[in-house]
Structures are given as C-alpha cells and as structure tokens.
Amino acid sequence: MKSEIESMHVNQVWNLLDPPDGVKAIECKWVFKKKTDVDGNIQIYKTRLVAKGFRQIQGVDYDETFSPVTMLKSIQIVLAIAAYFNYEIWLVNVKIAFLNGDLNEDVYMTQPKGFGDPQSAKKICKLHKSIYGLKQASWSWDIRFDEVVKALGFVKNEEEPRVYKKISGNALVFLILYVDDILLIGNDIPMLESVKTSLKNSFSVKDLGEAAYILGIRIYRDRSKRLIGLSQSTYIDKVLKRFNMQDSKKGFLSMSHGINLGKNRCPQMTDERSKMSVIPYALAIGSIMYAMLCTRPDVSYALSATSRY
Structure with missing residues (x-):
C-alpha cells in the first residue's frame, strides 16, 4: 500500500x-x-x-x-508471422499504465x-x-500511448488500432498493445532494443525478455523448426476446479458419441427451473468459450451444441 x-x-x-x-x-x-x-x-x-x-x-x-482492445486473432496472426520468419518475440509490461x-x-x-x-x-x-x-482511465491511457508510439515512427494498423508497424530499410518491428502488456516482434535486434529503450524513457516499464506468455497463455517455441504453440492448461485447470470438476476423467474427444441435446432436456416444471437457476451453467459455457477462442478451436462444436440450451 x-x-x-x-x-x-x-x-x-x-x-x-x-x-x-x-x-x-x-x-x-x-x-x-x-x-x-x-x-x-x-x-x-x-x-x-x-x-x-x-x-x-x-x-x-x-x-x-471508449478505448480499443486488440483482438486475440490479431495476436495469433502476428505470432504466426513471427514463427514463419523466425522473428524475435519480446514482452514488456507498463507499470501503473493508467x-x-x-x-x-x-x-x-x-x-x-x-x-x-x-x-x-x-x-x-x-x-x-x-x-x-x-x-475515462482506459481512454486517457490509450490516447497517451498512441501519441508516444507514433512519435517513435510507428504506423497504426487501420483495422486493428493497437497493432503498430515500423519499417526502416530491411528492419521491421511490430508492436502490439493489450492494456498494459506490449509485444515487440521483429527481425532486427538493435531496432527492437532502440524501441524498448524509447518506451522506458516515456513510461515505467518492466522488461520481461523473450515472451513466454501473453494474456495468461503460455507460448512454446521451437525456433529450429519455426513452430509456435499456445497453451492454456493452467487456465483450464482453474476452470475445472471452479466448477468442482478437477477430478473428472480426461479424454481426447470434446463430446461423447451418442449424446442427444434438445429442448426436451431443458427444465420444464417450476421446481426444475428453480433448481437450475442456481447452477452456473452459462458461467461454465463462457469460461470454456475463452479457451476455445484462444487455444482450443477443437471444442467449438461441442461448445456450440451445449450453449444452445
């Protein structure tokens, strides 16, 4: 305090x-x-x-x-570019950003x-x-950050306002802001270091080195094979524990064969609806949806089927 x-x-x-x-x-x-x-x-x-x-x-x-927030798919796209071209991926956190x-x-x-x-x-x-x-806290921080980054020579992406790009000769740097986390991705280490130093001169930042995670998502990388993997195992374990399913049996299929879902299985009677009203079904669906959007597209069909009712 x-x-x-x-x-x-x-x-x-x-x-x-x-x-x-x-x-x-x-x-x-x-x-x-x-x-x-x-x-x-x-x-x-x-x-x-x-x-x-x-x-x-x-x-x-x-x-x-209002302040824009970087979409997850934009982060995934730039990470894929970094994997393909074997770019550096660094992470910086802005202290007390707002x-x-x-x-x-x-x-x-x-x-x-x-x-x-x-x-x-x-x-x-x-x-x-x-x-x-x-x-207005988020809006004020967003305006300030945008001014600083543009002064460093970065150009804002028209479709994704918090994704920036800077090109100098053959050197290229992408900068992605997500609230107070900054991903720096590029092919030129001196230019990346220069950008990081400039950010330190404008804000109080913590240099986290090579990015090992972003938004609670672990980043696995094999640079020799130019591969990147994203994992949310810790988040998924927390979700299971939250809904008392930490001891449930794990499987390879997101939905068991033969399960038939329909309105006939929804609560019909008053007492059934009353009982179901205290069960956090929608909360569980939403928790799984975040994992689906970030790292688990394989559960999209099962999630779609269970979220209808």
Whole structure:
C-alpha cells in the first residue's frame, strides 16, 4: 500500500485543496489481488488504489470512455508471422499504465483511507492523472500511448488500432498493445532494443525478455523448426476446479458419441427451473468459450451444441 501511494506521489496524480463550492468528491478504495505466473504460482500480493468511478456523472466528470482492445486473432496472426520468419518475440509490461493518462476534466476524489494528510484532513484530491477506476482511465491511457508510439515512427494498423508497424530499410518491428502488456516482434535486434529503450524513457516499464506468455497463455517455441504453440492448461485447470470438476476423467474427444441435446432436456416444471437457476451453467459455457477462442478451436462444436440450451 505504501508503494502504491509512493507511485501516486511520484506521478503527481493529485494535489490537495479545499473542496470547491458545489463539488462532491468521489470516494476511493483499496483493491487486493494475488498476481500469479502462467503456471498459477503466486508471484506477489498487490494492492491497487482505485476511484469509485461508478459515482461519476457523464458530461460532468467524464466524456469519452471508449478505448480499443486488440483482438486475440490479431495476436495469433502476428505470432504466426513471427514463427514463419523466425522473428524475435519480446514482452514488456507498463507499470501503473493508467497513471500515464492525463485528465481533461476536473475530477475530485477523497483522500485514501489510512494515508490521508492529518494536517489537511478536510481537503480533497484534485486528480491530474487518470487513476484506476475512473470511467475515462482506459481512454486517457490509450490516447497517451498512441501519441508516444507514433512519435517513435510507428504506423497504426487501420483495422486493428493497437497493432503498430515500423519499417526502416530491411528492419521491421511490430508492436502490439493489450492494456498494459506490449509485444515487440521483429527481425532486427538493435531496432527492437532502440524501441524498448524509447518506451522506458516515456513510461515505467518492466522488461520481461523473450515472451513466454501473453494474456495468461503460455507460448512454446521451437525456433529450429519455426513452430509456435499456445497453451492454456493452467487456465483450464482453474476452470475445472471452479466448477468442482478437477477430478473428472480426461479424454481426447470434446463430446461423447451418442449424446442427444434438445429442448426436451431443458427444465420444464417450476421446481426444475428453480433448481437450475442456481447452477452456473452459462458461467461454465463462457469460461470454456475463452479457451476455445484462444487455444482450443477443437471444442467449438461441442461448445456450440451445449450453449444452445
């Protein structure tokens, strides 16, 4: 928590002032989270100070909120290109990414509990940076990142706004942003190093070296054969455990032969519907769908059949 507050001060996220007339400051809270690696092992315990953005008023506290997110298929396509041409694949993480976004609106927040200034207890925070939880936080960070990357000579893909490309002679670098993770893919190591250094000069980043994972998906690579494999075994194990199926028998077929699904198997009576209402069937389908979209297209038919009812 102290580290989080220090980050706020270093990035000049707010300054304290007396509440202006007619202004009601939004509250903030602490969020606690365990950060795990791709194998599910706990790496660090994190705390995040977030604003209660649900109390913001549109047109007063915020206006624009939309920010594009890179599609999974775009990441898969660029990884396939990297495998075919044997490009480097590096990963960089931007620390406290949203705090890099500047606020255009006047937004006021209460002082964080436990870390308020005792000599200024009645004062509130006037925000200058887009703190986590604000409606416009993602949009502000996106605008800032786009400005920095374009200044480095990257060109945005027209169809996929967070996929960039830079060409200099025979050197080529792809840059993909997914929230705060940056994939750098290219054929020229000096140019990749130069891009990484430029990013470090603009943001506080963590260099994760050769990409071993992205979005919780493990990346396996055999450069001698120019092959790349993607795995979500840890995610799938978590899904099984979540729905108490961790001891279920594993098989090679996504759907057993002879299973007939239809409306006649849906709950008909009131008591049947009541019983089914507490079973997280739709949640399970959605959890499997994420794996299907990322790494398991082989279960698409079974998922389609079971999601109809």
